[in-house]
Structures are given as structure tokens and as C-alpha cells.
């Protein structure tokens with residue numbers, strides 16, 4: 001019989017383990033906690049937390065294959081899989097106070113696991129933790145390992161309070177991250193088999209450890225931003241006579257936005273949602289563009305002065321010639337600021353438009369034509385050409401700024417042969433097959449993907 005032990009009998013540990021127990025009669029589940037009153041309550045008729053449906057689930061399996069205990073060490077020692085679902089509050093003092101997560105409880109749980117274990121263990125991060133916590137936990141466990149093999153998995157929880165049991169019975173997805181080694185994959189599979197007792201296979205996502213840890217934080221950030229956006233609209237509604245419920249309904253009908261989580265409120269609460277300013281979205285967008293330019297410059301020995309940089313794509317998205325607020329403007333201006341020679345190709349944007357865009361002040365495009373400069377002085381460091389091969393000839397680097405389909409089909413071997421070496425590709429839209437380009441010899445940067453060894457060694461990005 002597989003034995004599961006969960007450290008932490010709180011809002012997550014209690015309901016999650018009760019659902020595992022009820023759905024997996026062949027698994028023994030023990031929930032342990034250092035708080036005796038909490039454990040006593042879990043063993044009583046008055047459970048320590050209120051959740052619709054929780055009483056029934058606990059009553060169905062408590063004393064059969066679900067147990068609550070304060071004998072933490074005994075049950076950790078006996079378990080095959082240990083979930084750690086202790087609290088991870090915000091630090092209130094010291095370095096990072098008010099911002100960083102306080103991992104004191106996590107660390108003491110990990111040290112206790114290392115102390116009492118006598119057999120191999122799968123240790124599952126259930127708590128919400130900063131990215132890379134698994135690495136720290138791994139270090140604590142393996143430095144004290146006594147020959148025991150530990151596999152760390154990240155299995156963040158997405159339940160919301162008030163709907164915990166429904167969310168656990170029918171999760172949108174279960175996410176399991178693990179090491180990309182044979183032992184890591186085996187551990188991921190073992191945990192997947194637990195959830196597969198009631199969750200459809202296609203809803204169980206497996207990833208690497210860091211993607212799983214980050215996805216949890218990202219999901220909460222997206223949800224919090226959504227509420228903040230609606231709440232910002234509520235102030236606009238009050239000022240204009242619009243009705244926020246009507247606005248939410250109307251925008252929620254857009255299938256890309258969807259109808260959920262669009263209720264204006266006095267502000268969101270709960271322990272997890274904190275970063276809530278609408279401004280953040282704009283700041284992040286500007287940051288994303290300057291980060292791209294910094295990548296280009298820092299990768300190319302910290303200067304692009306006098307170097308030819310090919311820009312493929314100028315429109316704000318594919319299949320249009322529209323350039324209003326295209327990120328290409330800011331990226332090109334950044335490269336020109338560092339004195340690059342920029343050679344631009346876009347299948348639908350004219351040379352006149354590109355020169356106009358690069359000469360114009362930000363937001364001027366949104367004023368009537370007669371207020372805009374009639375004959376913009378062309379920017380000398382810029383040439384606009386008729387195809388991608390011409391743009392990249394003799395270049396040190398290629399920057400892909402629009403996701404035109406034709407950029408996927410280019411003959412990159414031919415492009416490589418005609419470029420300066422080392423030849424760089426900075427893919428701002430994730431359109432190229434980075435592995436194939438690396439085989440040809442390119443140094444490739446793809447937005448949000450693991451970095452080339454070359455790029456990793458270059459100076460940090462501002």
C-alpha cells in the first residue's frame with residue numbers, strides 16, 4: 001500500500017488530503033501538524049475549517065484510510081510520498097521584509113524529513129513557494145542524506161477557498177514539475193498515478209520544476225491583475241455613468257477574455273493576491289521591450305555600434321501593415337541609440353512608413369495628419385529592404401520582431417553563410433526552431449526560453 005504523509009493540516013493540506021483519500025481507497029493518507037488543537041479538531045465533529053462538502057468527504061474516509069496525527073516524525077518516516085503544505089507567509093522582518101516569502105516553516109519541515117527518513121522519499125512542494133525553492137530543499141535533504149534518495153516535485157495547489165472541494169474534485173488542471181532525469185520522471189509518474197484515480201489524463205500537466213513553481217505565482221498574478229483591471233474600470237464607470245456590471249458582461253463575452261473573475265469589488269483580499277496595480281501591466285510591457293534590446297546589446301560584447309542588425313518584421317503583428325505602437329519602434333530606437341546600422345524588412349510596411357515611425361515622437365501618430373511632420377527626415381542608420389536575405393546579408397545579428405509565417409520558412413543555412421560570425425538570432429516572437437538554428441551554428445535567444453550557454457555568461461540584464 002502506498003503511504004502518503006502531508007505535513008501541514010491547514011486550508012490546503014486538510015481538504016487536499018481528504019480528497020486524495022476518498023478518491024484513492026488503496027492509499028493510506030496521514031495528515032500531520034505541530035498544532036495539537038488543529039489535529040484534535042480534524043479528529044472531532046467540528047472540523048477546524050469550513051468548506052462546503054468537506055464534512056462529508058472527511059467522514060467518508062476518516063479512520064479508514066485518512067488519519068490526522070501530531071506524531072509528525074513517525075508518519076514522515078513511514079511515508080513513500082511526503083506533501084509539504086505548511087504556511088509560507090510574507091517576511092515581516094529582516095532582508096526582504098514585506099516582500100519575500102518566509103520559508104522558515106518549510107526549512108524546518110525539510111530538516112525534519114532529513115533527520116527521520118530511513119527510506120527513499122518523494123517530497124512534494126504543495127505550498128506556494130518562490131521559484132527555485134526546490135533547489136534549496138534538495139540541498140537540505142541531500143546534504144543530510146545518509147544514502148537516501150530524495151526526489152523533489154512541485155505540485156502547486158490552485159483551489160480557492162469556499163469552493164475547495166469542487167475545485168479538488170474537478171480541477172482545471174493538476175500541475176506536476178520534476179527533475180528531467182530518469183529518477184525525476186519516475187517520481188513525476190508516481191504522483192501522476194495518484195491523481196489519475198479521478199483526474200482525466202489530459203488535465204494532468206507535467207513540466208520541469210521551475211515552470212511548475214513559476215506557473216503558480218503567474219496564475220495568481222494574472223488573476224489579481226484581472227480583478228484590478230475591473231476595479232479600475234469601476235472608478236471610470238462612476239465618473240462617466242457607465243455600469244460596471246454591464247461592462248464586465250460585455251467584455252466577458254469576448255471569448256479571449258471570458259466571463260469569470262470580472263466582478264468589481266472593494267478590492268481583493270486573501271493571503272495570495274497582492275500585486276494589483278493596473279500600471280504594472282504597462283510597466284512590464286515597456287520593460288519587455290528594453291529587456292530585449294539589452295539582451296541584444298549585452299550578448300554582442302556590450303556594443304552594437306557600427307554593427308549591422310537585421311530587423312525582420314516591423315508591423316505590430318503578422319498579417320497587417322499597421323505599425324501603430326508596434327514594439328519594433330522602441331526596439332529599433334534602442335538599437336539606433338546604441339549606434340547600430342539597422343536593416344529592416346517587413347512584407348507589408350513601406351519604407352516611408354518605417355522612416356516616419358522612427359522619426360516621430362511617441363504618441364504623435366494618434367494626432368490628426370496635418371499636425372504630423374510632412375516630410376520626416378529619414379534616419380540615416382536605417383535601411384529598408386525588400387527581402388529577408390537582403391536584410392541579413394553581412395549582418396551580425398537578426399532580430400525577429402513580428403511573427404510573419406514566412407520567417408519560419410526562411411533558408412537559415414543560407415542566411416548564416418552570409419552573416420558575420422558569431423551570428424546571432426534574437427527571436428522576439430518565438431517563431432524559429434531554436435534547436436535547428438543552433439545546429440547550423442547560430443547563437444539563439446528566444447523570449448522566455450532557457451538561455452544559450454553563451455548568453456548566460458554575458459553581463460546581467462538591467
Ligand SMILES: NC(=O)C1=CN([C@@H]2O[C@H](COP(=O)(O)OP(=O)(O)OC[C@H]3O[C@@H](n4cnc5c(N)ncnc54)[C@H](O)[C@@H]3O)[C@@H](O)[C@H]2O)C=CC1
Pocket residue numbers: 007008009010011012013032033034035038072085086087088105106108109126127128129157158159160161272
Ligand atoms: N489557502 C488557500 O486557499 C491556498 C493556499 N496555498 C498555499 O498553501 C500553503 C498552505 O496554506 P494554508 O493551508 O492556507 O496554510 P495554513 O496556515 O492554514 O496551514 C499550514 C499548517 O502548517 C502547520 N505547520 C507549519 N510548520 C509545520 C511543521 N514544521 N510541521 C508540521 N506542521 C507545520 C501549521 O501549524 C498549520 O496548521 C501556503 O504556501 C499557501 O500559500 C495554495 C493554494 C490555495
Ligand SMILES: O=C(O)[C@H]1O[C@H](OP(=O)(O)OP(=O)(O)OC[C@H]2O[C@@H](n3ccc(=O)[nH]c3=O)[C@H](O)[C@@H]2O)[C@H](O)[C@@H](O)[C@@H]1O
Pocket residue numbers: 128157158159160161162220223227260261262263264265266267268269270271272273
Ligand atoms: O493561491 C491561493 O491561495 C489561491 O488564491 C485564490 O483563491 P482565494 O484567495 O481562496 O479566493 P478567490 O476566489 O480567488 O478570491 C480572492 C479575492 O478576490 C476577490 N474577487 C474575486 C473575483 C472577482 O471577480 N472579484 C473579486 O474582487 C474575492 O472577493 C477575494 O477577496 C485563487 O483563486 C486560487 O486559484 C489560488 O489557489
